[in-house]
Amino acid sequence: GQNIDQPTEMTATEGAIVQINCTYQTSGFNGLFWYQQHAGEAPTFLSYNVLDGLEEKGRFSSFLSRSKGYSYLLLKELQMKDSASYLCAVTDSNYQLIWGAGTKLIIKP
Amino acid sequence: ETGVTQTPRHLVMGMTNKKSLKCEQHLGHNAMYWYKQSAKKPLELMFVYSLEERVENNSVPSRFSPECPNSSHLFLHLHTLQPEDSALYLCASSQAGDGIGPQHFGDGTRLSIL
Numbered sequence: 459g460q461n462i463d464q465p466t467e468m469t470a471t472e473g474a475i476v477q478i479n480c481t482y483q484t485s486g487f488n489g490l491f492w493y494q495q496h497a498g499e500a501p502t503f504l505s506y507n508v509l510d511g512l513e514e515k516g517r518f519s520s521f522l523s524r525s526k527g528y529s530y531l532l533l534k535e536l537q538m539k540d541s542a543s544y545l546c547a548v549t550d551s552n553y554q555l556i557w558g559a560g561t562k563l564i565i566k567p
Numbered sequence: 568e569t570g571v572t573q574t575p576r577h578l579v580m581g582m583t584n585k586k587s588l589k590c591e592q593h594l595g596h597n598a599m600y601w602y603k604q605s606a607k608k609p610l611e612l613m614f615v616y617s618l619e620e621r622v623e624n625n626s627v628p629s630r631f632s633p634e635c636p637n638s639s640h641l642f643l644h645l646h647t648l649q650p651e652d653s654a655l656y657l658c659a660s661s662q663a664g665d666g667i668g669p670q671h672f673g674d675g676t677r678l679s680i681l
Binding site: 462466491498499501547549554555 | 571665674
């Protein structure tokens with residue numbers, strides 16, 4: 459079966475750095491997405507990786523290793539507003555989007 | 568206007584009621600989606616429409632009935648729901664229905680079945 463694993467919950471301190479990991483086992487691969495979802499709000503698109511390596515976008519970076527079936531989302535200079543759930547999703551060989559259950563990130567002062 | 572708008576934001580209904588959820592997108596996208604989001608579970612894809620044609624069903628119970636009258640509007644008709652159907656229902660749109668481009672989500676309808 460197809461599966462995406464990410465930690466259920468993480469806690470970090472304001473101003474620090476946190477890395478949220480995502481591992482996937484899917485039938486083929488056509489790209490990996492990260493979304494942010496604040497409580498009671500819509501998921502919003504953060505990043506897209508289709509080739510190996512690091513994509514940087516401001517305080518957020520996303521890394522992909524296709525050979526390892528692994529990605530991470532790196533958040534730097536954490537702010538209280540970064541408290542949210544972070545969803546990892548993979549497009550498989552049939553162009554179906556497979557979703558992880560999300561990682562709830564709690565930022566403490 | 569925000570990109571994807573869903574109404575109502577909250578809905579409480581009995582198991583014998585009939586109601587409809589509405590979604591509208593103002594992004595000029597060609598694909599629209601219905602998802603079910605339950606606590607601590609992955610998003611469950613319910614329906615996909617691409618160019619107003621349904622392309623995915625994912626074995627959703629018949630008590631959920633989608634309707635896509637045009638590329639900007641999507642409805643989810645509900646009838647005879649069960650308590651386990653209580654969840655957040657999210658609508659999304661994308662440029663194409665090929666899973667390549669990002670999806671843009673509405674804020675969802677929080678549905679509670681009594």
